[in-house]
Amino acid sequence: MSAPGLLIAAPRSGSGKTTVTLALMRALSRRGLRVRGAKCGPDYIDPAFHRAATGEPSFNLDSFAMEPDLLDTLAASTAAEADIVLAEGSMGLFDGVRAAENRSGANADIAARYGWPVILVIDVSGAAQSAAAVALGCRAYDPRLHIAGVILNKVASPRHRRLVEAGMERAGLPVLGALSREAGLVLPERHLGLVQAGETADLAARLERLAEIAEAGIDLSALVAAAGGTVPASRGHGLARPPGQRIAVARDEAFSFVYPHMEMGWRGAGAELVPFSPLADEGPPEDCDACWLPGGYPELHAGRIAAARRFLQATRSFAQTRPVHGECGGYMVLGEAIEDADGVSHPMLGLLPVATSYHRRKLHLGYRVARLTADGPLGQRGATLVGHEFHYASVTSVAPDEGNALARITDAEGTDLGFMGHRLGQVSGSFFHLIAAGR
Structure with a gap:
């Protein structure tokens, strides 16, 4: 009903x-x-x-x-x-x-x-x-x-x-x-x-x-x-596939932006989500086969993240053998450093060649349609995904190219915006928040 x-x-x-x-x-x-x-x-x-x-x-x-x-x-x-x-x-x-x-x-x-x-x-x-x-x-x-x-x-x-x-x-x-x-x-x-x-x-x-x-x-x-209206019966679920069977998901005040329908899709496909807290200096559990660093507000907690030695060491070790993906704030933490609002630079995981700054703020906002450049936790090479960007961080490092980018993207009207994100070994990330598979 x-x-x-x-x-x-x-x-x-x-x-x-x-x-x-x-x-x-x-x-x-x-x-x-x-x-x-x-x-x-x-x-x-x-x-x-x-x-x-x-x-x-x-x-x-x-x-x-x-x-x-x-x-x-x-x-x-x-x-x-x-x-x-x-x-x-x-x-x-x-x-x-x-x-x-x-x-x-x-x-x-x-x-x-x-x-x-x-x-x-x-x-x-x-x-x-x-x-x-x-x-x-x-x-x-x-x-x-x-x-x-x-x-x-x-x-x-x-x-x-x-x-x-x-x-x-x-x-x-x-x-x-x-x-x-x-x-x-x-x-x-x-x-x-x-x-x-x-x-x-x-x-x-x-x-x-x-x-x-x-x-x-x-x-x-x-x-x-x-109130009124009615919702038709679903013709097929269309939910996202999980990046692993047992997924370590960072979850605390710095990492919290995960869409509920993404988690529902992962669980519906039989995956187990295991939360851990970087701010509590916890690393991804060793019995997981994938790690997901969501977006959030790492720029407000950059000093605590930089000082979380167990989290940093455990995540670097995890990334040597299993996929680690970061969205937006998670991508920033996978990078070399985050510059906070006061202009202080804090070293991060150093797993991707990107440095970001919240001190040099610039709004990035809008839908993005992405085509993956290689196989990874988001899908196979050439797969199309739809999501969005919403952040104020500026990239202060060299832009990605075809050899190390996660995807090539357009805006909602098809305007080519070039390459986005990075991938290196088992690690990938971008400012792109995944919503659904493409059309």
Whole structure:
């Protein structure tokens, strides 16, 4: 049985989607509903907050990076174990790449595919009736979608709310709730977005407070009644194959960015995941046959990593006989050195010929389509993979070439971006976060 769903979206970033979504998740869970979350697009932080709010896993749904089979597998798994699905959008409702219809990576693609009505979160600060014109434009822009209602965020006063609601009434858009400018609890942020769920102080108390705000300011019964749509049965799982049978996965505050659907695919194929903590000076267990260093925030812990002698020695020894792969932050740690925000250089594993700097910041962001240059833990030579980059680190060493690069990449529109990452012996890595096998 497929549970009904809603997409919590907004006309633009910074409107309060995550705060509202978490408030709704926790409030509905407190009412006894089985709530499952999902996150549209590439994001590895919000799903952990969803899990904290609901007690259930949350998967990413990405219409650009994922083939329909994989999308349906993840959506079906989510809807089968819930009374209601709350999918959180990313950026604006229609923001994506130029691609074929339904494959743009925009939130709207996911709502249209599963028939999930859209709840618009509108930041009304600095506007009154004009906010309705923005919402009305969202309703008219894409005939595939049904805008079921709006939640007003950052309302300044009762008079402000009345003016905004008058505009929404004229536009024929139901107002399902309103949150005052003072009501919201701002979750702590850093350069890649929110601080991770596991690092957020008093997270349980924050979520309870958000639930109280939702119960006081949102018509939860009307919101549940607005849910709809259905998820088709999966036509094939499409999940990633594991890099080994027993995989050592670095997991702590410096290494945490692993997509839940990747781990589900690995386990579904019979692999066992064995966590270890570089920050606790632990190395990959000797009884594992592959090692995975995920992304995270190694630049914030570079001194501790450089001083973790057992981790460094054990990983170097492991790499002599078994594959080791690093994504983004893990790639930085596999390199020669990391320069932190203060300009201090910290020696790393030295297994790949790359040096990186967070002192010389530059944003790298976007989908990447990669074609592997050699066999390795990600697949066979010539295999196509889809993922993304999202980091501020700059490379201060010589760029990879055809002889030592992990892959050749393009952006989402097919523009050639040259070679990326490195491979040397059993070791490989890049800033590329793998989402799915290519088309």
